[in-house]
Amino acid sequence: MISQLSWKIGGQQGEGVESTDRIFSTALNRLGYYLYGYRHFSSRIKGGHTNNKIRISTKPIRAISDDLDILVAFDQETIDLNSHELRAGGVIVADAKFSPTVPEGIDARLFPVPITAIAEELGTSLMKNMVASGASWALLGLPIDVFNKAVEEEFGRKGATVVEKNVEAVARGANFVLELAGGPINELQLEPADGKQKLFMIGNDAIGLGALVAGCRFMPAYPITPASEIMEYLIKQLPKFGGTVIQTEDEIAAVTMAIGAAYGGVRSMTASAGPGLSLMMEAIGLAGMTETPVVIVDTMRGGPSTGLPTKQEQSDLNAMINGTHGEIPKVVLMPSSLEECFYDTIEAFNIAEEYQVPVILLTDLQLSLGKQSSELLDLNKVQIRRGNIATDAPAREDGKLFKRYEFTADGVSPRILPGQKNGIHHVTGVEHDEEGRPSESPVNRKKMMDKRLGKLANLKVPNPIHVNAPHESADLLIVGMGSTGGTIDEARARLDAEGITSNHVTVRLIHPFPAEAFKAEAAKAKKIVVIENNATGQLADQIKLHAGCADKIVNVLKYDGNPFLPAEIHKECKGLIVHGNV
Known part of the structure; x- marks a missing residue:
């Protein structure tokens, strides 16, 4: 049995990829597995390739896996674009409708399942997501009753007949693939999970929950990817506690309304992405000048301009620090995990009111939209400080x-x-x-x-910086921010196994930069490797400006719209040692 595996489903946007992933991962969460997801999607409502990747483990994880065990494909494009990730002997479950083929050079077992045909026999092709889910679940040999319970929760509001049809779709998909494969695949059998209850949500939901617990009762906002889910979460929750969400005509209205409400004594926030924050800058200056506390969330995405609205990037640091004209005090916080999204949102409100400044909570797309497991949050840790x-x-x-x-x-x-x-x-x-x-x-x-x-x-x-530094003297200090933390830790484990010593710092307070705390960790390493999803090394520049160390810093940059993989960081860091740069 194995302790972890990776599963991915892909197809055209709008044909059920998202709901398949949601039900599949919900059922796994019910069993107590740790999960970490990444969603690749197009910046349009329907059409264009999309895929969701879920990593499943018996231990906590905070990174996307390098490889893939199971690929579920609704079209040939999914196989062509993603099969290279499959490990040797990996599995492809594909809709027989498009006569799937495995690209040359890919070592994978193909199971063509009449996914669409089975769904249509049951009344509608919309149920093909359940047929595909059932086939995947069956290959893992996991208890089907848990999966059916997740199906019931998903479709229960539509009535018993709909639930029964979807449960039958799951069973038909499972039975068909088991007949093809001759039963569950031994190499895909997961060790039992601990069965403990865990949270499973996206970072944006954790931010919304943090705002609610912090006492935020007003959120004006304008929808924008990848921030909209914060507003959508609070639309459902704030009215239960006497609060209100208003969808404004633009981001300028959103931030000025938040500032006005905060002036009136109501804890208020807004949320947007890079283009929206650009429009808010004059008003953020107003909050600084009038010393009005307000919290603003910036969920970074690919830029500039409209850029890559649905892709990963970490390129707003300079704008968040220096974007306002003139000089005002502001605080820029950047959580690096689901738990920190929750607790840091509460702290952002506290800091805003204690120091009477605008506080920007900075996240990236992967942290904001990537669904992941978390231990239960501890409300005993929550403090409300109004200044x-x-x-x-x-x-x-x-x-x-x-x-x-x-x-x-x-x-x-x-x-x-x-x-x-x-x-x-x-x-x-x-x-x-x-x-x-x-x-x-x-x-x-x-x-x-x-x-x-x-x-x-x-x-x-x-904790302005999160430190994982087991070595008093290390070859490398690997530095990151936001969602890169777990990926760096996996890369470090591989480096340590090869005798390359490394420490890790995640910078959580972007501005004002925690120079002294950082210098103490930098002194322990021969080289500082700064991992960033941008093209110009904005975090590295902040380190050089405030902590020095310019002669020790090496940039590792990725700005193609995808998050870092552990193997990429491992390769870059190992290369420094192999080529004698340390």
Whole structure:
């Protein structure tokens, strides 16, 4: 028996690939397996090749696998594009309708199953996804009752007849392939899972849940890939807790509405991707100038312009750090796991209110849309910190307003919510004095700039870098961000097995950069390898700017729209050693 395998299904977008993957992986989750998924899809509603890949394991995993054990194909294009990933002796389950063939040089066992024909016999070709799922499940030799339960959950709202038809489709697919293969395939039999309950969701859902738990009660947003699922999650959940989601006419309206609500005392957020964040920059500057706390999620995708809307990239760092004109304090956080998506979203709201700044939560497409397993979240870890909110404003002298922007030792002024007695003050995007009145005084200008920019001098963020450093002196320090963390760890395990010592740092606080913490880890390594899904090495540039180490840094960049695989990072890092560059 094996401890893990990889399964992929592919076809034309809109013909059931997504639902097949969803039911298949849900059933595996019910058994207690750890899962990690990657979805390759086109930037259109229907048509174009799409595939979903799921890695199944008895142990925690946080990376896509290099190879593939089972490929389910609804068309020949799926075989042609993906069969190269199959390990020797891998399996292809294909719809017999298109007379499937295995490309020359591919060592794979082909099982043609009349997937569409069986579905049509049962009443509709739409059920071919269930026929294909049943065939896959049968080859793994897993209990069919668990799968049927997942089918019931998926289709139960459509009535008993629909459920029965889909269960029959599963059985027909399973029986047909078992007859072809002579029973379940021994090499594909998974070791039993631990059976423990696990969460299974995408990063965007974890962000939405984190916002809900943080006390966010208003989200204005405009749909955009790959951020829309955050809005879709909160549309369903926020009204249950007295909150509201508004789909705005554009991203400018979304961010300004979020800022307005936050000024009114409501924890508010919006979410978008690179093009949307470009439109929000002026308003983010307004939040910085008016010291209004607001949380903004940027789910990075391929750019520039419309770019690759449905593909992986990590190229928004420079924009998130420097995109606003002028100079304001802001915080840019980047979670690297499903759990961190949840906890970091809560922390983003806390930081925004404690320091009265805009906080950008930065993710990438793979983390936002990749479905993965997680241990149950611990609500005992959750803290809500609302910062310096004035609850007892002193009576005003004649003509005097509340000092909303009062100069204080730490730069954080008392914040008062609208409607509170004695709290009247000006709010404006131009430079202002302590009461908010416009001011062009050079002395005031310098004091206000110093006050705002100095607020983050005492910023405290839990684990600004995530460190996995077993070696006091290592050949390599491998550095990444976002979804690359688990991939780097797998590559490191292979390096260590070959006698190449490596430590690992995932940077979680992108801005302000945690220079001192990073320097301490950089000093332990001969070379620093920075792994990024962009073309210009934006994270490496931040390291050089704030921590130095330029002579030790090697860039490993990938910007073809696909995430890194463990084998790619292993190859690049090993090459440094083999070629004597360390």
